Amino acid sequence: MSNLMKRPVVLGCCLWITGYVLAIYSELRWLTWTTSALLLVALIVIYALRLPGRQPLCALLLVGVAFGYYQGADQRNVTALPLAQQQRLDPDGSEVTLLGRFSSPVTVDGDRASFTVEAATVRFQGEAFPLGGESVQVSLRLLEQEQQAVASGWRRGDALTLTGTLCSPSPARNFGGFDYRRYLRLHQTHWLLAASGVDQAQVEPAAARFGIVQLLRWNDELRDALSRRMDLIFPAPQAGFMKSMLIGQTDDLDPGRFQQFSELGLTHILAISGLNIAVFLGVCIGLMRRMKLTKETYLLICIWLLPFYILLTGASPSIVRAGLMSMVALFAARKGLMKDVLHIMAIVAWIMLLWNPYYLLDVSFQLSFLVTLGLILGVQRVNALLMSCIPSSILRNTASITLVSQVVSFPVSIYYFNQFSLLSWLANAILVPVISLVVFPAGLLATVSGIVYVPAGKGLGIGISWLNEAIFWSTDQLQQLQGFKQIWPTPRLLWIILYYVLLVGIYWLWRRLAQSRLDGLPVNLESPQARTKFNVPMWLCCTCACFLLLLWIGYTPERWNRTGIVQFIDVGQGDAILIRTPFGKHILIDGGGTLTFRKPGESWKMRKDPYEVGAKLLVPLLKKRGVHQLDLVVLTHEDADHSGGLQAVASQMRVNQFMFNGTFKPGAQTVQLFETLVARKVPLLPANASRWIQLDSQTKFHVLYPMEENAQQLEIVKEQNAQSVVFLLEMQGTRWLFTGDMEKESERKVLDFMKGHPAILERNPKGDKVDAAHLVDVLKIAHHGSKTSTTQEWLDYWRPSLAAISVGAANSYGHPAPDVLQRLNEGGIAVFRTDQMGEVQVEVRKTGLLFRKKLSRP
Structure with a gap:
């Protein structure tokens, strides 16, 4: 606190952010811009009069001013439509x-x-x-x-x-x-x-009028012109990569390459940030020094160049932060006022948050300032601690920068992206210097040369492409090491706070230990007041143990949760059901999919990065919920609205077993899915009606359809609905029936099978005789509620207490059918629909089933 009191701007910025955070997590309707202005006047008066206790009171008032400022801005963020x-x-x-x-x-x-x-x-x-x-x-x-x-x-x-x-x-x-x-x-x-x-x-x-709009139009045209010129300079596969890195244009960036860099923690390379600003300024200053310009002149030129570079690169929060900090730093250096980088960062943060309070909620703003703060405060300190371990100053600096940036950004990274690679530090340590010191400057030079004379830029671009190929080869090799990729559930705010508190504690104890050994003093420090010894090594070990325990809890927060849950995920017009058993097994039934209809000659309609349910919705949800592996994936049938999203699942997540209906539907999508599964050595299990299969001590399932006679041969079947896998699930005393897109004929076959095998349902999951009221607690309605299934005979046999329908909102098929809804209503069966309620979750508790729905729309 004493250090902060010496930096009033830094302290003020921290208090301002505190007020914003309180406004985000709470609400005081009376705190608006008006009351904020009154609190600011009171603060100024109290400080000017030098009243006793003014410092804590002014700090409290500044938090209130920030609270009111944020809340006032938020209250005014409404539509102008009455x-x-x-x-x-x-x-x-x-x-x-x-x-x-x-x-x-x-x-x-x-x-x-x-x-x-x-x-x-x-x-x-x-x-x-x-x-x-x-x-x-x-x-x-x-x-x-x-x-x-x-x-x-x-x-x-x-x-x-x-x-x-x-x-x-x-x-x-x-x-x-x-x-x-x-x-x-x-x-x-x-x-x-x-x-x-x-x-x-x-x-x-x-009309051509000079103003902000005209400047932005010129900037758009310049960005477009640079993009077209870079297409000529760099080879086609790498032009998108260079555009992203040099001018912040990501439209042509390969989505697969972006995913790869994201998994390795290298996305900051593709996003314009402080690294780009530093290299840009280094190139500009180096050129102007060669031109024999004075220091005052080239610093002034750089100050004027930075706003144009910020606009040219897209003006994201990270580049605005880096650009403003650089402008303030250059101005201070030119005036001889360069003393405290923390003050510069605080000034820039304050300016940005006053301009747009919502910047605080932007992930690029958070990561940009957090990593910058960590590098300012931590690199030299960690460097000093590593001096005895790493003699080489170059290696020590690289290790310090990599360690600090990785450790500081870790909680925020897993909060937003839910993944972390143990090879991230290696990828950053090796590739960032190469890209920042070679590829980026060379790319700038190639672009400038190409603007003047295309063949000159193209020649340099070819040389850069060879180095890029080596970089891509390296990332390809690192990505294949799947064992180093970790999936982290979204942590709670308390967990993040404890992470940083323990991190600071580890550093403080480590420094005390290192200083004691350096000075030749005993490591047991004695407190003169209490006359007790403070055992630094013991406390350091305890703090490190607490830190590791915190990481272990954060990695598997549901480890001791013995509640089973079935989650009917809303994937639009399709099915995706995630089951978590009481002992942490995860089962995924289908993966949704995006239906596309293209006629011959309509290839122009294809988008560079089309929306795909698996990659954009399902996999991020699985990661956010901490699903480290899927113990079983069941593909009920191979229609696109059930199988399409599983390609992303199979590519990005560990799958232990894959069950399907034993048939094959011709098509590029199905071929790709099974090729991915085979390449990753996932066991393929053709479903057949056999016996109960135990998943854990409280969960088992029984396949009812297809029948045994179809299980020994792989048939090519184009119409897949009638071949859907149907199975019973028993979990913690409840019984569930999952039906895929089965049709009336399949329902009759299943009923005949059940009548021929009454032993399957002789007792309910609790071991008692079957209750005549309900054979199953929850029935997944087949084919999104289509009239092609869910007959009265089917409902009369199973007698469910609850029906769940996975169906897309405002779908063009008219699902669910009115006849099906009428039969369910007449049977007194409660209906949960994803089109009206969004995701539906059903928890199995001792007191019964607990239901949650995401949307409240009836």
């Missing part, structure tokens, strides 16, 4: 006409054009309502390939009149899932507009 008009909008979307101006570049990807509009008015139901320049996110579906060129010609600032469907962004539909509504709100956006065809848009080019 509430009465919002209530007239259809929740599923209303046809409107929007008038406004483009407020972002237009991104064209396949058959989709995306951009934001600064909306002036919106017209619907014959009336016009002002929006006052509110931001609206637009998704325009392109109907013909020629429309790509038309949409690409639209520019920021152009006037636009667009007719489409206006709706509110979708909230998270799964527990812990991505909340698109919250994400857009943090970017001051409250509405989505979907339209089809450029004919729905009337665009008028903006």
